[in-house]
Amino acid sequence: xxxxxxxxxxxxxxxxxxxxxxxxxxxxxxxxxxxxxxxxxxxxxxxxxxxxxxxxxxxxxxxxxxxxxxxxxxxxxxxxxxxxxxxxxxxxxxxxxxxxxxxxxxxxxxxxxxxxxxxxxxxxxxxxxxxxxxxxxxxxxxxxxxxxxxxxxxxxxxxxxxxxxxxxxxxxxxxxxxxxxxxxxxxxxxxxxxxxxxxxxxxxxxxxxxxxxxxxxxxxxxxxxxxxxxxxxxxxxxxxxxxxxxxxxxxxxxxxxxxxxxxxxxxxxxxxxxxxxxxxxxxxxxxxxxxxxxxxxxxxxxxxxxxxxxxxxxxxxxxxxxxxxxxxxxxxxxxxxxxxxxxxxxxxxxxxxxxxxxxxxxxxxxxxxxxxxxxxxxxxxxxxxxxxxxxxxxxxxxxxxxxxxxxxxxxxxxxxxxxxxxxxxxxxxxxxxxxxxxxxxxxxxxxxxxxxxxxxx
Numbered sequence: 001x002x003x004x005x006x007x008x009x010x011x012x013x014x015x016x017x018x019x020x021x022x023x024x025x026x027x028x029x030x031x032x033x034x035x036x037x038x039x040x041x042x043x044x045x046x047x048x049x050x051x052x053x054x055x056x057x058x059x060x061x062x063x064x065x066x067x068x069x070x071x072x073x074x075x076x077x078x079x080x081x082x083x084x085x086x087x088x089x090x091x092x093x094x095x096x097x098x099x100x101x102x103x104x105x106x107x108x109x110x111x112x113x114x115x116x117x118x119x120x121x122x123x124x125x126x127x128x129x130x131x132x133x134x135x136x137x138x139x140x141x142x143x144x145x146x147x148x149x150x151x152x153x154x155x156x157x158x159x160x161x162x163x164x165x166x167x168x169x170x171x172x173x174x175x176x177x178x179x180x181x182x183x184x185x186x187x188x189x190x191x192x193x194x195x196x197x198x199x200x201x202x203x204x205x206x207x208x209x210x211x212x213x214x215x216x217x218x219x220x221x222x223x224x225x226x227x228x229x230x231x232x233x234x235x236x237x238x239x240x241x242x243x244x245x246x247x248x249x250x251x252x253x254x255x256x257x258x259x260x261x262x263x264x265x266x267x268x269x270x271x272x273x274x275x276x277x278x279x280x281x282x283x284x285x286x287x288x289x290x291x292x293x294x295x296x297x298x299x300x301x302x303x304x305x306x307x308x309x310x311x312x313x314x315x316x317x318x319x320x321x322x323x324x325x326x327x328x329x330x331x332x333x334x335x336x337x338x339x340x341x342x343x344x345x346x347x348x349x350x351x352x353x354x355x356x357x358x359x360x361x362x363x364x365x366x367x368x369x370x371x372x373x374x375x376x377x378x379x380x381x382x383x384x385x386x387x388x389x390x391x392x393x394x395x396x397x398x399x400x401x402x403x404x405x406x407x408x409x410x411x412x413x414x415x416x417x418x419x420x421x422x423x424x425x426x427x428x429x430x431x432x433x434x435x436x437x438x439x440x441x442x443x444x445x446x447x448x449x450x451x452x453x454x455x456x457x
Contacts, residue, residue, distance in 0.1 A: 002014060002390045005030070006025075006027065006084075006086065006091060007042060007082075007084045007086060007091065007417065009029060009030055009031045009082075009091060010025075010027040010028070010029060010030070010038065010040050011027055011030055011035075012025045012026075012040075012172040013025070013026045013027060013028060013037075014028050014232055014383060016028050016039060019410075019436050021074045022041065022043045022044045022089070023041075023042050024039055024040070024041045025039070025040045025041075025042070026039060026041070026096065026125050026301065027039070027188075029081075029093070031176055036096075037096040037098075038081055038093045038094065038095060038096050039078070039093070039095070039096045039097075039156060040091055040092070040093045040094075041088055041091065041093075041094070042090075042091055042185075043061065043089065043091070044089050045089075051276075051350045054088060054139040055140070055321060057090075058085075058090075061090045063081075064160075065080070065083050065092065065158075066135075066362065067136045068080045068092070068136075068160060070134040070135075071130065071131050071134050071136050071160075072094075072137060074127065074130050074131075074153060075154075076123075076127050076149075076154055076156045076157060077127065077131070077156065077157055077158075078094040078095040078097055078156065078158055079094065079129075080092065080093075081093040081094060081095060082267065082278070095184040096157075097147045097156045097158060098148055098149070098150050098151070098457070099147040099148050099149040100147065100148050100150070100152045101143060101144050101145075101146065101147050101148075101158065102120075102144075102146040102147075102155075102211065103142075103143035103144045103146065104144035105143075105263050106143050106214060106215055108220060108349065109218045109381070110215075110218060111215070111216065111217070111218045112215040112216065114216070114245060114249060115278045116152075116215070117212050117215050117216055117249070118204075118249070118275060118276060118277075118278050119278055119286075120146075120155065120211075120212070120215070120246065121208065121212055121271070121275060122213075122272065122275055123142070123154070123155045124146060124155060124157065124208055124232055125208070125268045125271055125275070126155075126268075126272070127155070127156075127157050128141075128201075128204050128208070129204075129267075129268040129269065129272070131157075131204075131266070132201045132204070132268060132419045136160075137199045137200070137201060137203060138157065138160050138204050138207075139185055139194070139199050139203065139204070139208075140159060140160065140185050140186055140189075140209035141157075141162065141204050141208050141211065142186045142188075142189045142207060142221070143211055143213065143214070144159075144186075145157065145158050145159045146158075146211070146367070159438055162309060167433030169218040185199075185203075185207070187222055187225075188220065188222035188224070188225050189206075189207040189209065189210050189211070189221050190203075190206075190207070190215070191203040191206035191207065191261065191262070192234060192259055192260070193261050194427025201259055201265040201266070201267060201268070202261050202265060202266055202267075203412060204259070205256045205265055205268070205271065206257050206258075206264060209253050209367075210224065210236075210257055212256070213251050213253055213257065214361060215240050216241075216242045216245055216253075217238055217241040218241050219238075219241060224238055226237050226289050228241070230350065230353075230354055230428075232427065233259060233260035233350070233427065233428075233430075233457075234260075235254075235257075235258065235259050236257055237350060237351055238253075238352045238399070239347050239348065239375070239377070239384050239403040240351055240355070240374070240377075241349045242359075243377065244365045244374065246276070247274060247344045247378070247382070247383070248274075248340065248341065248344065248382075248383075249350075250343075250344055250347055250348075251276060251340045251341060251342070251343035251344030251346075251347060252271065252275060252340050252343065254344070254347035255339065255340065255343035255346075255348065256271065256344050263457075265339075267303045270339070273337070274337050274339070274340040283441030291316070302388055327456075338407060338436075341383045341384075341405075341408055342408055342409055342411075342432075344381065344383060345383070345401035345403075345409075345410075345411045346411060346432070346457065347385045347453070348377055348384070348386060348429050348432060349386075349399060349400075349401050349411050349412070349413040350376065350413070350430060351375050352370060352373065352375065352386070352413055353413045353414075353415050353428040353429075353430065353439045354374050354428075355374070356397050356399075357415055357426045357428060358373075359372065359373055360415070360426050365393040365394060365430055366391055366392075366393045366394075366397035366415065367388075367393075367397070368388050368393070369388065370386060370387075370393050370396075373391075382404070383403065383404055383405060383408060384401045384402060384403060384404060384408075385401070385402045385404060385409075386400070386401055387399065387400050387402070388400075389412070389440065389442045390442060394417075395416060395417050396414060396415065396416035396417065396447055397414070397415050397416075398413070398414045398442050398444065399410055399412065399413045399414075400412045400413075400440040400442055401440070402440050403436070403437065403438050404438070405438075406436060406438055408436055409433045409435070409436050409437065409438050410431050410432075410433050410437050410438060410439060410441065411430060411431065411432050411440070411441075412430070412431045412440050412454070413428065413429070413430045413431075414428065414429050414431075414444060415427070415428045416428075416447040416449060429447075429448070429450070429456055430456065430457045431450035431451065431454040431455065431456055431457070432454055432455055432456075432457055433453060433454050434453055434454060434455055435453075437453075439453075441453060441454035
C-alpha cells in the first residue's frame with residue numbers, strides 16, 4: 001500500500017506494524033505545510049456485514065477516541081491528530097514518535113542495572129499517574145509500547161490497549177455474535193483480572209512490574225509466567241533469578257505483580273512514594289574562597305522581659321504546630337514504606353516455600369538449611385531475619401520472616417505433605433500477623449490453618 005492516500009490526505013510511506021485488529025502505517029500528512037510524519041492506525045471490526053455489531057463498534061470507537069483525547073496533552077504520550085472512517089474501517093492519526101522501543105533495548109538475556117530499572121519505573125509511573133488521573137487505563141503496558149524518543153531520550157507510552165476492543169467479537173451461548181472486551185492486553189504482561197475482561201489502575205502496575213522484572217532477570221515475561229509461577233498461589237517466583245537485587249526493590253516489584261489485584265499497590269502514587277532514589281556517588285563540593293568578615297553592627301537594646309517571654313512562647317507554639325503537621329504528613333508515606341518492606345518478606349517466604357517443594361521432589365525430604373535451596377536469599381536483611389524454625393523432614397517444614405522493626409508484620413511459611421490416592425504431593429501456605437509484631441506465627445495446630453493472631457495470604 002506504499003504511496004496510497006488515506007482519507008485523501010495521509011500518504012502511506014511504510015507499514016510500522018500489524019496485528020489481529022489492524023495495521024499501523026507511517027504516513028505523511030499532505031494537508032499540512034511541510035508534510036510532517038504521523039502514525040495512522042487502522043482498526044478493522046471482525047464482522048462489517050452485521051449492522052448491529054458495526055454500530056456498537058462505532059460507539060465504542062468514539063468512546064475510546066474521547067479517552068485518548070484526554071491523555072494526549074501529556075508530553076510523553078503521542079497527540080491524537082485526526083480520526084476518520086473508510087470502507088467500514090476506523091482510522092486514527094497520531095503524532096509519530098521517532099525512537100527505539102524497550103523491546104529493542106531488552107533482548108533476551110540482557111540485564112539492566114538496578115538504577116536503570118528504577119529510572120524506567122519512575123518515568124513510566126509518572127506518565128501512568130497522569131493517565132489514571134484522567135480515569136483512563138492503558139491496559140497494554142509492555143516493552144514494545146514504551147519508546148525511548150531520540151530527540152530527548154525520554155520514554156513515551158504508545159498504543160493504548162483500549163482500542164483493541166473495537167474489532168473484537170465472540171459467540172454467545174445462543175450463537176449470536178457480540179462485542180467482547182475479553183483479554184485485552186499481551187500474554188505475559190496481563191494481570192489475572194484482564195483475562196476476565198476487567199482492568200483497574202493496578203492492572204497497569206502489574207504489567208509495568210513485569211517489565212521491571214524482565215529487565216532484572218533477562219527472562220521474557222511469558223517465560224516468567226509459564227515457568228516460574230507458583231501453581232497454587234499464582235505468584236511469580238522470580239526472586240531466585242535475581243539474588244543480587246536490593247530486597248527493597250524486590251519487595252516493590254513483587255507487590256506490583258501480586259496475583260490478586262487487592263494485594264497490589266493500588267495507585268502510582270503509592271509506588272512512587274516507596275521507590276528508592278537512584279544512587280549516584282557524591283561529588284566533592286568546591287571549597288568556597290574565604291571572604292572578609294563584615295564589621296558587626298551594633299545590637300539593638302533588648303526589649304522588656306515580658307515581651308521576650310511572649311515572643312518565645314509564640315515561637316514554641318508555632319514550631320510545635322509545624323512539627324505536628326510534619327509528623328502527620330509522614331504517616332501515609334510510612335504506611336506505604338511498610339507495605340513495600342513487608343512485600344520483601346512475603347516474596348522471600350514464598351520463594352523458600354517453592355524451594356522446599358522442589359527440594360522434596362528431588363530428595364524426598366525437606367531441608368533444614370535455607371542455603372541448601374539455592375535461592376541466594378540473605379538470612380539477615382535490613383528489615384527481616386529469615387530462618388527455618390520447625391521441621392520434620394518427612395512431613396513438614398516451617399520457615400519464618402521475623403520483623404526487625406516493631407512497626408512491621410512478621411510472616412511464616414509452611415510446606416507439608418498431603419496424601420492423594422496412592423501418592424503424595426506438597427502444598428504450601430503463607431501466614432501474616434494481623435498486627436505489626438516481631439513474634440512469628442509458627443505454632444501451627446494444623447497444617448492447613450494459620451496460627452492464632454495471623455491470617456493466610
